[in-house]
Amino acid sequence: MKAGAVPLALTLLGASAALWAFAAKPPLAQPPSIPLRAAANPTVSAELPAVGRRDRIFLTKAQLKQAMASGTVDRPINSLLAVKAPLHFGDFSWNDTAVPQGPTWIRVDLQTQLISVFRSGHEIGTAVIVYGGDNKETPVGTQHILAKARDHRSSLYDAEMPYTLRLTDDGVSIHGSNVRWGAATHGCVGVPLEFARRLFAATRVGDEVVIIPPIKAGPSRTS
Amino acid sequence: MSVSVASRPSTPIGSRWVVAAAIILAIAAALSIATFSRTNFAKQVRDAASAGLDNIKTVAAMLADRSPGQRPEGALASLKHKKQPVLHQRALPKVRRPVSPLAGIVGTPPVPPIEMPPQTPLYSMVSGGPDVIPPTSIVPGGAPPGSNTPPPGGGGGIVVPPGTTDTPNVPETPVTPAVPEPATWAMMLLGFAMVGWAIRRDKHGAATAAAG
Numbered sequence: 001m002k003a004g005a006v007p008l009a010l011t012l013l014g015a016s017a018a019l020w021a022f023a024a025k026p027p028l029a030q031p032p033s034i035p036l037r038a039a040a041n042p043t044v045s046a047e048l049p050a051v052g053r054r055d056r057i058f059l060t061k062a063q064l065k066q067a068m069a070s071g072t073v074d075r076p077i078n079s080l081l082a083v084k085a086p087l088h089f090g091d092f093s094w095n096d097t098a099v100p101q102g103p104t105w106i107r108v109d110l111q112t113q114l115i116s117v118f119r120s121g122h123e124i125g126t127a128v129i130v131y132g133g134d135n136k137e138t139p140v141g142t143q144h145i146l147a148k149a150r151d152h153r154s155s156l157y158d159a160e161m162p163y164t165l166r167l168t169d170d171g172v173s174i175h176g177s178n179v180r181w182g183a184a185t186h187g188c189v190g191v192p193l194e195f196a197r198r199l200f201a202a203t204r205v206g207d208e209v210v211i212i213p214p215i216k217a218g219p220s221r222t223s
Numbered sequence: 224m225s226v227s228v229a230s231r232p233s234t235p236i237g238s239r240w241v242v243a244a245a246i247i248l249a250i251a252a253a254l255s256i257a258t259f260s261r262t263n264f265a266k267q268v269r270d271a272a273s274a275g276l277d278n279i280k281t282v283a284a285m286l287a288d289r290s291p292g293q294r295p296e297g298a299l300a301s302l303k304h305k306k307q308p309v310l311h312q313r314a315l316p317k318v319r320r321p322v323s324p325l326a327g328i329v330g331t332p333p334v335p336p337i338e339m340p341p342q343t344p345l346y347s348m349v350s351g352g353p354d355v356i357p358p359t360s361i362v363p364g365g366a367p368p369g370s371n372t373p374p375p376g377g378g379g380g381i382v383v384p385p386g387t388t389d390t391p392n393v394p395e396t397p398v399t400p401a402v403p404e405p406a407t408w409a410m411m412l413l414g415f416a417m418v419g420w421a422i423r424r425d426k427h428g429a430a431t432a433a434a435g
Binding site for chain 1 (some may be wrong): 281291
């Protein structure tokens with residue numbers, strides 16, 4: 001009996017050790033990593049895990065339905081960045097960790113003075129913008145990026161416009177700018193410089209830019 | 224009996240090994256489960272709670288939460304100052320009507336009202352047109368004596384209280400024209416010419432003095 005108990009215990013020990021070793025392995029094999037343009041974390045999964053993310057708010061179906069019915073977005077989106085506090089002028093938030101490659105589009109909201117960049121339905125960046133003043137209004141509607149210029153200098157206004165994404169034939173663009181309170185542009189959409197650099201890297205010619213008009217408050221003024 | 228006696232002391236030893244193996248197995252299983260899940264349960268609960276709070280809001284509300292707000296309409300948002308409609312109205316000279324000589328006389332017989340269309344004011348200093356005059360003001364009955372004084376100030380567009388009548392044939396003061404007369408122009412040009420001649424002479428004199 002005693003001689004038979006020792007091999008039994010050893011077998012059990014070995015079995016438990018084997019079980020432990022098996023369980024300690026990662027539950028899923030890592031998918032091949034997708035090269036990111038501006039990612040801080042190199043580990044990328046093909047699907048964005050929805051559970052346990054505090055930097056991102058995943059929309060429910062009801063939220064998406066409401067957003068599309070009210071015209072907040074004109075196409076399905078999956079998640080928004082979780083911005084903890086209201087952004088100030090010049091602030092931005094950028095997080096494309098684990099966001100897969102896919103179609104990119106830009107949403108510019110003149111009402112809330114915000115820009116949002118979506119890739120594969122996930123928001124990867126947002127910032128406060130400045131936009132066109134009363135006499136030089138930013139064109140609203142859906143535009144496409146016509147051209148990109150890293151170091152652009154406006155011949156019309158004799159001003160530096162770094163990281164220009166040109167939207168219209170008459171020169172309205174999204175470009176790096178000094179975003180501060182009370183400022184307005186001649187029709188362009190100005191974003192913070194570092195945000196413009198990332199936006200320039202994340203977009204390509206032909207990507208869609210949806211510009212949503214501000215809601216004019218109060219009675220219409222008579223002139 | 225002897226078999227049973229001989230086998231008795233071996234039973235605790237065997238059960239002790241079994242218990243030890245079971246403990247080791249339990250520890251290994253616990254460790255493996257902990258490694259497998261790799262997550263903090265409390266953290267998951269917190270995440271679910273916060274996600275639930277976020278999922279109450281609409282997308283527009285979430286965007287509005289991070290927004291600095293709508294841009295205020297004002298001078299800072301405008302590259303060019305907007306035209307102020309009030310400031311761009313033409314400033315016409317003020318016309319003073321003469322006070323009626325019957326104003327101070329008490330007890331004069333009432334002036335018979337004359338059937339005439341209501342006098343439309345030439346312009347409006349306040350706002351609006353002749354429609355601010357209530358239609359009862361042109362009804363000619365029941366005018367008290369001595370009250371037929373035109374309203375002071377002489378401006379049109381002032382609301383006339385009912386029961387008074389405007390004197391219709393008050394002579395109008397001629398309005399000063401905004402464009403000057405040709406004689407005024409000529410005099411101004413002559414003055415400019417004289418000033419220019421004086422400056423020119425002064426400069427020439429200084430130059431000759433410096434040269435000489």
